[in-house]
Amino acid sequence: MSIQDAQALDREDSLANTRGDFYLPQDTIYLDGNSLGCLPVRARERAREVVEQQWGGDLIKSWNTHNWIDMPVTVGEKIAKLIGAAPGQTLCCDSISVNLFKLLSAALLLQRGRPVVLSTRNNFPTDLYMVQGMESFLGRDRCQLQLCGYEEMESALNEQVAVLLLSHVDFRSGQIFDMRRITEAAHAKGILVIWDLAHSAGVIPIELDACKVDFAVGCGYKYLNGGPGAPAFLYVAQRHLADVCQPLCGWMGHKAPFDFSQHYKPAEGVSRFLSGTPPVISMSVLDAALDVFEGITLAQIRNKSLALSSFFIRLIEQSESLGELSLISPREPALRGSHLAYQHSAAYAVCQALIARGVVADFRAPDILRLGFSPLYLRFVDIWHSVRVMETVFSSGIWREAAYSEKSRVT
């Protein structure tokens, strides 16, 4: 493998042009788009427009004239196209954590008599915390978190389980789950499934409708590039919409919010999952960021994502100075998402030393170096250069310098 191989792959890349849709800092190879996507050019333009013209100029009229009021639905429908959801089932709103509260409540209400919420031990902590909060709120006879390993999951599906809560792609290892097969196995036992798409939406083809998924949540600031703290999204299958209700029944989810009536009447359809006023500025930025996906397919994105990570794996394996890094993500491309995880006892310091040299990766406790491959703005030559920087960090032992072990609040 040489830089010529990387250049050849770049010449054949059908997504080479989307890089121009983003601002990318100089002298940086950004391998952390799985945590915070880069800034799309049109998102920056929209931020100015929404602040200066819409807010600054048109003020309150903008709720109607710029359709601010419909944004949770219109932005939700843009996301729906990326996740295989027909119209009328997806909303952009709140954070994953808050949306999980709404969906967990809705699912538990549909499943009276079944107290268990089953999830995996390695699931993203906020997903588990939200169930724990619900457990202390409702009491364990109504909600009980049960955790299992991946291998035990299917044998743990039984008539006590109300909801199976899973991440589509494991945030540490990058392992991907078979959405269709697992959803089917859960349904066979009368269990509803909530999928967390944080690490798959925008980078992996998803077929929520075709897989008969019940509920889903996902993130706006990772592969959707909506900016720090961008609102998240939720999905409720059409077949549940007539029967579900959720307890965060704020005025935006009311049938007629501007009637100001004293009694809550849920909106028809998925809008009943709205609570408060949408964050118009950040939702506008996400809205503009989503236009980057126009004219390209998720199959193209997926192919490039796997080509980038496979190229990276091969470069690491061929390097004599990188033998201490052990890959914990699946080697089989079909079994992994768009990031790779390597275990190393000094992963934190190594990560800091890389960042100091312009290769931005991240660290996940206790000992994982995580590298994300965002196909919309990474080139194969970037991958090649990032591995050269990793070699320098390891062969020089520079990561041992004390400064690289100082922990920040965000890792």
Ligand SMILES: *Cc1c(COP(=O)(O)O)cnc(C)c1O
């Ligand atoms: C990033 C991420 C979240 C983030 O949740 P928020 O409440 O939106 O901050 C949740 N779940 C998973 C799996 C994630 O990767």
